Amino acid sequence: DILSSKAKRAPYPPGPKPLPLIGNALDFPSEKFAQTYAEWGQKYNSPIVHAESLGNHVVVLNRLEDAIELLEQRAKLYSDRPSLPIFPLMGWDFNVALMPYGDAWRQHRRLCQQNFNPQAVRKYEPLQTEKVQRFLRSLLDTPEEFETHNKIFSVSLTTCMMYGYDIKSIDDRVIEVAEEGNVIGGRLVVPGGSLINIFPVLRHIPSWFPGASSHKAAVECKKLTEEMMRIPTEYVKRSLADGTAVPSLVTDFYERKYAVGASEEEEELIKNVAYTVYGAASDTYNLTYHNWQTISASNTFICQMVLNPDIQRKAQAEIDRVIGNKRLPTLEDRKSLPYLEAIYREVLRFKPPIPISVAHAVTEDDHYKGYLIPKGTGISVAWSYSAQAMSHDEEVYPEPFAFKPDRYFDANGELNNDDRILAYGFGRRICVGKSVASTSLWLQMASTLACFTMSKAKDADGNEIEVDTNYEESGLLM
Numbered sequence: 044d045i046l047s048s049k050a051k052r053a054p055y056p057p058g059p060k061p062l063p064l065i066g067n068a069l070d071f072p073s074e075k076f077a078q079t080y081a082e083w084g085q086k087y088n089s090p091i092v093h094a095e096s097l098g099n100h101v102v103v104l105n106r107l108e109d110a111i112e113l114l115e116q117r118a119k120l121y122s123d124r125p126s127l128p129i130f131p132l133m134g135w136d137f138n139v140a141l142m143p144y145g146d147a148w149r150q151h152r153r154l155c156q157q158n159f160n161p162q163a164v165r166k167y168e169p170l171q172t173e174k175v176q177r178f179l180r181s182l183l184d185t186p187e188e189f190e191t192h193n194k195i196f197s198v199s200l201t202t203c204m205m206y207g208y209d210i211k212s213i214d215d216r217v218i219e220v221a222e223e224g225n226v227i228g229g230r231l232v233v234p235g236g237s238l239i240n241i242f243p244v245l246r247h248i249p250s251w252f253p254g255a256s257s258h259k260a261a262v263e264c265k266k267l268t269e270e271m272m273r274i275p276t277e278y279v280k281r282s283l284a285d286g287t288a289v290p291s292l293v294t295d296f297y298e299r300k301y302a303v304g305a306s307e308e309e310e311e312l313i314k315n316v317a318y319t320v321y322g323a324a325s326d327t328y329n330l331t332y333h334n335w336q337t338i339s340a341s342n343t344f345i346c347q348m349v350l351n352p353d354i355q356r357k358a359q360a361e362i363d364r365v366i367g368n369k370r371l372p373t374l375e376d377r378k379s380l381p382y383l384e385a386i387y388r389e390v391l392r393f394k395p396p397i398p399i400s401v402a403h404a405v406t407e408d409d410h411y412k413g414y415l416i417p418k419g420t421g422i423s424v425a426w427s428y429s430a431q432a433m434s435h436d437e438e439v440y441p442e443p444f445a446f447k448p449d450r451y452f453d454a455n456g457e458l459n460n461d462d463r464i465l466a467y468g469f470g471r472r473i474c475v476g477k478s479v480a481s482t483s484l485w486l487q488m489a490s491t492l493a494c495f496t497m498s499k500a501k502d503a504d505g506n507e508i509e510v511d512t513n514y515e516e517s518g519l520l521m
């Protein structure tokens with residue numbers, strides 16, 4: 044019976060040939076995920092590819108139409124996240140981005156939407172403006188440290204929005220603990236990173252047991268995660284007690300709690316959302332702060348402005364024409380600056396910050412285009428690195444590897460309606476912070492262009508230093 048039902052079963056999508064027992068364990072990439080998945084797509088001549096190891100199925104979608112059909116039209120089945128048995132040991136089960144599809148996730152997501160919808164994020168504009176201005180001043184003082192300034196801009200904006208806690212230096216303990224936790228955690232959650240993910244029963248072995256190395260690392264990660272959560276929360280309580288508190292998501296909650304009371308459940312919800320946004324893991328196989336995605340995008344912006352002086356000049360001319368030179372751009376100006384809008388779209392298309400997005404998981408067996416997609420499958424999408432992958436699909440974006448904001452204008456010179464930023468994902472799990480990300484990035488890009496010209500650095504002899512454009516995925520982050 045088993046044999047005959049297997050014989051009748053629809054095939055999995057094409058992919059590398061599995062070996063006996065271990066399946067495709069040796070085929071799974073440990074780096075350059077999007078590139079490898081896109082190469083599989085070409086090799087097996089299919090935009091949908093599949094691999095499997097020890098019962099863990101992975102399906103990668105390289106084409107937009109399939110992502111829309113599965114992750115959006117069939118969202119009811121495709122909105123879960125793959126779960127790793129090691130998460131609770133690491134203290135990461137608070138993370139909204141990793142939560143299984145269900146009531147707890149729904150409650151957290153609702154709270155995120157209340158705070159980060161396009162209307163609600165307007166309250167952050169004064170803070171975004173203040174942080175952008177600090178970024179500009181730092182850039183003026185030490186332009187060669189633009190990456191550090193970028194990092195401080197993004198992290199301090201987030202900790203201020205969540206806790207009213209400002210970070211002025213890169214050595215702040217809040218950044219250190221989150222980074223240390225990320226490094227350790229990042230190693231545990233990549234495929235093959237821990238045997239506990241393959242044999243969940245091993246999680247019951249105590250961490251002192253000889254050989255329980257990933258267990259020890261998970262305990263260390265949990266300690267750092269708890270410290271990462273403790274520092275800003277204590278800061279909020281202290282600042283409320285001494286009257287120095289400034290409005291933020293968590294401060295406002297505690298003020299309300301002290302005034303009229305609040306349930307423990309509500310407190311947990313607020314804390315989880317704030318931790319997720321400020322320093323949590325954003326995907327299942329690698330730790331990337333939401334901050335890092337914004338940092339990755341603004342570094343791509345600076346790099347492309349340096350490499351494309353004509354594009355930079357055209358954007359500056361637009362700003363000069365529309366705004367003049369007596370003030371900095373504000374979000375009000377956004378609709379009057381179509382060329383800058385096209386640059387924003389192109390930055391996120393050209394180097395999507397998470398080139399294989401965050402995997403969704405399937406809750407029931409499904410069939411698609413004659414293939415079986417079994418329950419529990421992690422569904423990923425690949426954006427980059429091949430003519431087949433979504434944001435580099437030659438049929439949609441001719442010359443996909445060229446940085447060309449002009450591609451977003453129609454024959455009449457009007458901005459076209461291709462305003463769906465694929466880099467923010469799909470369906471019910473689409474990035475819930477995209478309005479924050481979009482406004483922060485836009486304001487940073489517009490203000491930088493209004494004040495500076497970005498060009499190649501020079502060596503001691505005054506010769507231009509070529510830019511190394513060969514930056515790629517590091518972990519899952521560009």
Ligand code: HEM
Nearest residue numbers: 140333336337396401467468469472473474475476479480
């Ligand atoms: C350029 C910056 C950013 C990019 C490219 C980005 C991208 C993404 C992607 C691809 C996902 C997964 C979507 C999916 O599963 O289909 C995601 C999820 C998420 N993002 Fe972002 N993100 C960015 C910034 C932010 C910011 C600033 C915040 C917070 C204010 C944020 C909060 C979240 C949360 C909470 C989730 C989990 C949603 C869920 O699982 O329901 N992101 N993001």
